[in-house]
Amino acid sequence: MLRWASHSLLILLAVPILLGTLIAILPAFGYFPTLGGTEFSLDAWRELVQVPGIKRSIQISLLSGVLTPLIALALVFLYLASASGSKLDNWMRRLVSPLLSFPHAAAAFGLAFLIAPSGLLSRLISPGLSGWERPPDLLIINDTWGLTLLFGLIVKEVPFLLLMSLAALPQLQPSKHVELARSLGYRPTIAWLKVIAPNLYPLIRLPVAAVIVFASATVDVALILGPTLPPTLSVRVLTWFNDADLNFRFLAAAGAILQLGTSLLAITIWLCLEKLCAVLWRFWVATGDRGTGERLVFFSGRGAMPIVLLVITGSLVALLVNAFAGPWRYPSVLPASWTFLHWTNNFQNLLTPLLNTLLISVGSTLSALVLVLATLESERQSGKLRATAMWLLYLPLLVPQIVFLFGFIVLTESMRWQGTMSLVIFGHFLFVLPYVFLSLSEAYRQLDPRWSQVASTLGASPFKSFWRIRIPLLLAPCLTAIAIGMAISISLFLPTQLLGAGRITTITSEAVALSSGASRNLIAVWAVVQLSLPMLGFLAALTVPRLLWRNRTGMREIR
């Protein structure tokens, strides 16, 4: 009965994404019957080549697509090499999930409020250190080369890659191998880089690919932090797509395909870098060097992670201060007074998007959870693991959102399904599903099989044993998966924007829309709401099982 589950899971993921990507190709070559395009042509491409600054747009997308994973991965590896098993490491392990739940848009706004010329950092050093009496005339946010965008993406992707690495590490038994290498005279950090890193990397290759694609094609972060003259390729595609003149759709389609090509090129460059690193690394191992560079690795690894943490914390503080700030003259570090005015004035506007956000995130997450549980349970009952299909789970993260969503919209428009709540929930479901699966599958497969065996020898049907034994025992991981799924849904911008046809607003879509021109206080209010929702989710996932099982000591050891 459950056998359909794993098939439908893969079909539901693969079909919309692959079909959407394929369909996006048609209008790029002039075929778009609803807009009168019935013949294939290269007009859209000719137009695209002549768009001013298109080369720069591509360059920036490529730059952030390659440098973000490179720097983020380097930081994570240096950190793991230097801090494994330390006190800092214990801290980071606890912090990494909440850090990850910080929505992209809110983090980007926070960063902007932190490092802008009139931001918190500049105020901290003014006028004392810098001598500035007025905000300096520097283009920091939206800088031409997208360096702030790059910085924001790195800060956001480090926790993601760190979490993926921490999840993969135990199977490599790092401490045992590092100890062995140490007994041969290697310094611990060098031992980690030489022995563990090359085995860890293949395990997190898919997440790294997801980072490449995200960094090269992000829309919301680029809208907030990225350059404006010209903007990144993905932002331009969105602008063309939203143009009142529907003929821009052909250009947008060509741009989306160009975006796909750019992301693929970024991945190709990455593959070359992989080869280069492998050669350099082999050369380095062959030297048999046991300690050179040890201090450098140690201090950079231990230093960089606290800096990332500080930046994220600083962003959070910057958001909170702005959300409650009264009058605030430039060099003062804090506002002259505090106020709730920004909140009370906006309460009415927040209500509908807030309800939509909750409806969409709960709807998409619960449907994903049901499908994931059904898949895992059928896998358990049949006793077969479906490992081959794992990479398909990453599909929504490996194809640039704007590409397949574009084709998907062409498809749903022809079915008159666009702009409805159900379509937006389905779009979110596609992105939530992989995360729910990845966060729940480990716990589900690891649960001692004897619990179900005992239940069945006592006469319990699979149905009874699932609901009365497995679900309660796995309540905590299920709630965590729900919190993660909802956090992902809450942070999504493009699926809401495109599939909702601008008619369905969420906290995130409204917040990003404010980025052009609204007051900082107003933006901060929306960003604070946006980031508190996932935090509340994680808090609930943590406290509910503790309350429920407060008289059940045995539940503390169940993993």
Add this chain to the structure above:
Amino acid sequence: MSESKLELDKVSIALNGKQLLTVDSSVGPGEVLTIMGPSGSGKSSLLAYIAGFLAPVFEASGGVFVNGDDITPLPAERRRVGLLFQDPLLFPHLSIAGNLRFAIDDRSADKASLIRQGLDEVGLGGFEERDPGTLSGGQESRIALLRLLLSSPNAVLLDEPFSKLDSQLRAEMRTLVFSKLRASGLPSILVTHDQADADSAGGEIITLEQ
């Protein structure tokens, strides 16, 4: 009390084409068949086959008859074969009464008095609302045994159920388990490393080769 009989008809288990064991035996009501052998000899796989959850990597054949009916086509939950593991495996999220209630047939009337009576019989009267996590090892084992008996099985499998108890408790539990099984007239199969278990069980002994 039920008077049932358990027969293994040329049960044989193989892994990757290598024959692990072949057993052909019959266990009468209240009797215990003991199977001894080194680890890796397939003892636990035999129990898993009889109970109905042998992993698909094993190839198994042969009939398991309870009172003359072949139970091998049935799913585990309909075989009415109880199993005691090395660990008591009391469901940690349920109270003691919840654990016992889980085992009792949904159609039974007055579960509460069945539970009360059972707890009295194993010397744990009044333990209904206790958290399983607060019980001692011996108490947990007794609840596990009671839970198995309350599920009214037709046969019982014992997978080294005493191996994790300390020596004094082990003797005590052996006496309790075997006397209960004998009194219930249940045929049982015991898998063990320990010669003392086999002696205490007092039935036929089959020793497997590696």
